[in-house]
Amino acid sequence: MNDIAGLPARNAALKMLDAVLRRGDTLDTAAGAAKGLGPSDAALARAIASEVLRWQVDLDRLIDSATRQRLPDDAKVRTVLRMMLAQALKLETAPHAVIATGLPLLSGGPRRLAHGVFSTLDKKGARLPDAPTIPEDVAARWRTQYGERFPEIAAGLASPPPLDITLRDAGETDAWAERLVARVMAPGQLRLSRGQAVDALPGFDEGAWWVQDLAASIPASLLGKSAGTALDLCAAPGGKTLQLAAAGWEVTALDIAKRRLKRLHQNLQRTGLAAEVVEVDALKWEPEQGFDAILLDAPCSATGTCRRHPDVLHRVSRGQIEDLSKLQAALIERASAWLNPGGLLVYAVCSMEREEGEAQMGRVSLTPAPITQDELPAGLAPTAEGWLRTDPGMLADAGGLDGFFVARFRKD
């Protein structure tokens, strides 16, 4: 069956969606289904799965408008139809190619039904809305938390994000912007158009930069230039470790996950930057001495990364957010005890959820060190409390940014 051109990529996309929607895997983990495919087929499989997850509610509405009997949510034919429509409506795949690579996925199944539904919608000129409809339980949380900003946030999810990179040497910002044909978002932070092969770009092999969303680059920058030792408490795969090392800090990078730490080691090697790497559970570890700065980029629901990881919108439950907020509170307490007097702690989560961000702040025993406007990229502002809250609807004209919560404290 895989002899049909383009079919292996669709098969892989179907497996990825099954892993995310039935097993609750992350799309990154599920992307293992593309193992053995060439780079362009693997990228296509991931793009199909991502667009299905981004537009799933709207795709289902179209499918339901063209069937007499509602297809079960977990029916294979529904998933295949979602894939077919996502390709036709978002990936500009010609209808004949959609059909030729879609129907074989249903061998022995309701091919005629799928053909009929797809053709009806195609003939009608079916369209998707400008902004994706957010799954209802997530939408309920975000409407409560973000109020009038909610439609802008949904609009920010309509497209995958651009490619953001952090430079090892912020002094070379303009030179790299010219070389990479990139937009300067902040000193040391550039934005390129999406869809580029990262490892083929100038400067990648020599480790002159690494991929990191603009919002993700802010927490480490708030610790400033080196004033001694820094602990990067949940460090892997190491975007912020590299920033701290490049700023001259003597960095200890700690994480519990062996595989993610392997990527951190590779990143250190590629960039020629240095850090002491510790593989351990931060809830069990005790340092031999305190640190002058601590970055706690805490494990979180990662709902702020939903532009690039739309699977989070379907996977993350209220129960998981509750569990994560308990882990974050425990990590804040431990990190606070490891800070030297006068030292700074930056707490960050790539989460849109209040429980993981704003609601944690009452639990911090240190003195607030408010974030100021001049420390932030143009177009962003601190909250009245001196925290930073970003969301995918911000900097919309420049391509948006991930949702993050960031706060800074000092030990007296």
Ligand SMILES: C[S@@+](CC[C@H](N)C(=O)[O-])C[C@H]1O[C@@H](n2cnc3c(N)ncnc32)[C@H](O)[C@@H]1O
């Ligand atoms: C948000 S990610 C960190 C991203 C990283 N700071 C970066 O910029 O590349 C959170 C990390 O926390 C780690 N983690 C989760 N629980 C942990 C624990 N109990 N102890 C240490 N690390 C933990 C995860 O393995 C994950 O790598």
